[in-house]
Amino acid sequence: MPAFLLPIAGVVLGLIIGSFLATLVLRWPDSRSVVAGRSSCDHCGHQLRARELIPVASFVLQAGKCRQCGATIAKDHVAIELAAALIGGIALYAAPGAQGLAGAIFGWLLLALAALDVKHHWLPDRLTATLAVSGLMAYFLFIPPPLLDRLIGGLAGFLSLTIIARLYKSIRGRDGLGGGDPKMLGGIGCWLGWTALPLVVIGASLVGILVAISWQLRGKSVAADSRLPFGSLMAVAAFPLWLYQTAGGGLAY
Numbered sequence: 001m002p003a004f005l006l007p008i009a010g011v012v013l014g015l016i017i018g019s020f021l022a023t024l025v026l027r028w029p030d031s032r033s034v035v036a037g038r039s040s041c042d043h044c045g046h047q048l049r050a051r052e053l054i055p056v057a058s059f060v061l062q063a064g065k066c067r068q069c070g071a072t073i074a075k076d077h078v079a080i081e082l083a084a085a086l087i088g089g090i091a092l093y094a095a096p097g098a099q100g101l102a103g104a105i106f107g108w109l110l111l112a113l114a115a116l117d118v119k120h121h122w123l124p125d126r127l128t129a130t131l132a133v134s135g136l137m138a139y140f141l142f143i144p145p146p147l148l149d150r151l152i153g154g155l156a157g158f159l160s161l162t163i164i165a166r167l168y169k170s171i172r173g174r175d176g177l178g179g180g181d182p183k184m185l186g187g188i189g190c191w192l193g194w195t196a197l198p199l200v201v202i203g204a205s206l207v208g209i210l211v212a213i214s215w216q217l218r219g220k221s222v223a224a225d226s227r228l229p230f231g232s233l234m235a236v237a238a239f240p241l242w243l244y245q246t247a248g249g250g251l252a253y
C-alpha cells in the first residue's frame, strides 16, 4: 500500500474500531452483550440492517434517528466513531507503519477509557491491564522508549498516584481520585516511559482547569467536591505526548 494511503486506511479502520468501542462503552456497564454489536435499536429493539450499521454515515443519513420508531440515536456513538477515526488517521500520518498502528491502538484504548470515565466514572481493570500489557508489548516493535523505561513507567505511574490518593484521603477524609486512576497512569507509563509521566499529570491538570473554567463560563457550578474524571483528562494529555515522542521531539531519547 502506498504510504499516502495509510492515514486514510487509519481513518477507515478507526471508524470500524470506533463503532465497536462505542458499543462497548454504551453497553458494558449494563453488562449487555458487546459481541453482538449494535444490532438493534436501544429504544424499540428494531433489528438494524447492514445499511443502518455503517459508522457515522448511517447516523447522518437517518438524521440521528431510528428508522423504525424515530427515537434519537445516542450522539455518543457517533462522537466516539469520529474520535476513533481521527486517532487512526493522525497516528498513521505521524508514523506510517507498525509504529503508527501501535500508536492508534494506544489512542483507541485511551478513548475507550476516557469515554467510560466521563460517562460512568469507571476505569475497568481489564482495560487498564490491556493498556499496560500492550504498552510493554509495543517495545518488541523496536520503537522507543526502551523496555526498562516502560517498566519503570508502569510502576512509577501506579505508585505515584496511589500515594497521592492515600495522602489526599488522609488529609481531606474522602476520595479525590478514582481507584482506576493509578492503574491507568501505570498503563500510560508502559507506553510512554517514566520520563513522560510528569507531563501526563501536568497536562491532565491543565486540561482539567480549562474544563472547569468552561463549566463556570457556561454557568455550571463547580463544587469543591465535584470529581473530575481524571482518567479521561490523562487520556487527553497522553495521546499528544505519544505524537510528540513519535514525531521525533523525543523525551530524553
Ligand SMILES: [Zn+2]
Pocket: 041, 042, 043, 044, 045, 046, 066, 067, 068, 069, 070, 071
Ligand atoms: Zn427504534
